[in-house]
Amino acid sequence: ETAGRPADAAVRERLAASLEFARAIRLPDGRWPTVGDEDDGRVLLADERASRLDLVGHALAAWLDADPLGDAPALALLLSGRRGRAPRAATDxxxxxxxxxxxxxxxxxxxxxxxxxxxxxxxxxxxxxxxxxxxxxxxxxxxxxxxxxxxxxxxxxxxxxxxxxxxxxxxxxxxxxxxxxxxxxxxxxxxxxxxxxxxxxxxxxxxxxxxxxxxxxxxxxxxxxxxxxxxxxxxxxxxxxxxxxxxxxxxxxxxxxxxxxxxxxxxxxxxxxxxxxxxxxxxxxxxxxxxxxxxxxxxxxxxxxxxxx
Incomplete structure (x- = not known):
């Protein structure tokens, strides 16, 4: 979209669904429960203090104009210049x-x-x-x-x-x-x-x-x-x-x-x-x-x- 090619509605729908899954499974410290392999690999981490889940989730939420998972806007600001909304936790x-x-x-x-x-x-x-x-x-x-x-x-x-x-x-x-x-x-x-x-x-x-x-x-x-x-x-x-x-x-x-x-x-x-x-x-x-x-x-x-x- 930054290059002027809007994403299909189906892509936005699936990414929005993935954000809600991440919201539900997210732990209080911003991580997720360990499941399967996890090598903690990273290419770019815009904020060493924040979890990858929160950083990527915040960037995705800003693009979707949705509520982020946690307050970790560094990657969103880097990619889109948008901080987005305030974070929202999953409901009980x-x-x-x-x-x-x-x-x-x-x-x-x-x-x-x-x-x-x-x-x-x-x-x-x-x-x-x-x-x-x-x-x-x-x-x-x-x-x-x-x-x-x-x-x-x-x-x-x-x-x-x-x-x-x-x-x-x-x-x-x-x-x-x-x-x-x-x-x-x-x-x-x-x-x-x-x-x-x-x-x-x-x-x-x-x-x-x-x-x-x-x-x-x-x-x-x-x-x-x-x-x-x-x-x-x-x-x-x-x-x-x-x-x-x-x-x-x-x-x-x-x-x-x-x-x-x-x-x-x-x-x-x-x-x-x-x-x-x-x-x-x-x-x-x-x-x-x-x-x-x-x-x-x-x-x-x-x-x-x-x-x-």
Whole structure:
């Protein structure tokens, strides 16, 4: 448009929709939950203090004459000379993006994501992770359940496989394996498929296992209902943010981080265990953390996570 060639209405419509998705999934610090590969690459960052999401979102909003995500006008001023409107946060409630593969809940500082999309983009899905039906949970500035991030690309093959594998994500694994089959550090072979199933979503593993998950938010409680076939080897996994403290007592686990306390209670499990893991808040920056793990003993399992400040 700067060169005098107006963009098609369909282009503006899709870009406006992408801005609203970014608004819904945006975290309080301007970042987004870690999903799939993230190498923190950049060509030009007009303001080192602002997130890429806010910078690009503000520039896009100024072009669309829409509300930006955060107050980060540097790139908008550089590209168009327009500062645009004042920023606007997403409303509380449930934000559904069935074609993109995400549902996001925002409730009085509670932020929950549910990933029910395909493995990755196109035939290669090169930067995808085997994380179908995974969740992330945070309260205000306190991350609780997280994606473990991108530990490595080429420099550490074991860590590369580990961060892409299903057990690195807050979902269900069968026998510690992955939903889809890795073929090297970026490619995939046989893949799991995900489809809507009633009030939830079902992941059918490449190896034939089935996992159905539904997520409900009620006030300060996150309820997760899982149905698995077969039951043998099915395990619940919840990676925790670095800095979290966890205690277990049978089927109850208490996680404390910052000013937030999350109480995990599940039926049809053997009992919670705590295992050490690595989490990468940024590409290649490894930090020690832990995960909650529990063997599922029935075909159906309900986990309640009560969150208090």
């Amino acid at each position: 409630g449930r934000h559904e993006f069935p074609h993109g593969g995400y549902t996001v809940w925002r409730e009085r500082g509670l932020h929950v994501t549910f990933d029910h999309g395909p493995l990755g983009l196109g035939r290669l899905a090169a930067h995808g992770h085997a994380d179908a039906l995974a969740v992330t949970i945070r309260r205000g500035g306190d991350p609780i359940v997280v994606d473990t991030g991108t530990l490595a690309y080429q420099e550490d093959a074991e860590a590369r496989d580990r961060c892409r594998a299903t057990p690195a994500h807050a979902t269900v694994t069968f026998g510690g394996r992955s939903q889809s089959v890795m073929r090297g550090p970026f490619l995939w072979g046989a893949r799991a498929t995900v489809a809507a199933d009633g009030e939830g979503w079902r992941c059918r593993w490449a190896s034939g296992e089935s996992h159905r998950r539904a997520v409900v938010i009620a006030g300060d409680e996150v309820r997760i209902d899982d149905v698995v076939t077969p039951r043998a080897g099915a395990t619940l996994v919840f990676p925790l943010a670095p800095g979290a403290r966890a205690e277990t007592d049978g089927r109850t686990a208490t996680v404390t981080i910052g000013g937030t306390v999350a109480r995990f209670e599940a039926d049809a499990i053997e009992g919670w265990r705590i295992e050490p893991i690595e989490v990468a808040p940024a590409f290649g920056r490894r930090e020690a953390s832990m995960r909650l793990v529990a063997a599922i003993t029935g075909e159906a399992c309900r986990t309640r996570i009560a969150i208090a400040s």
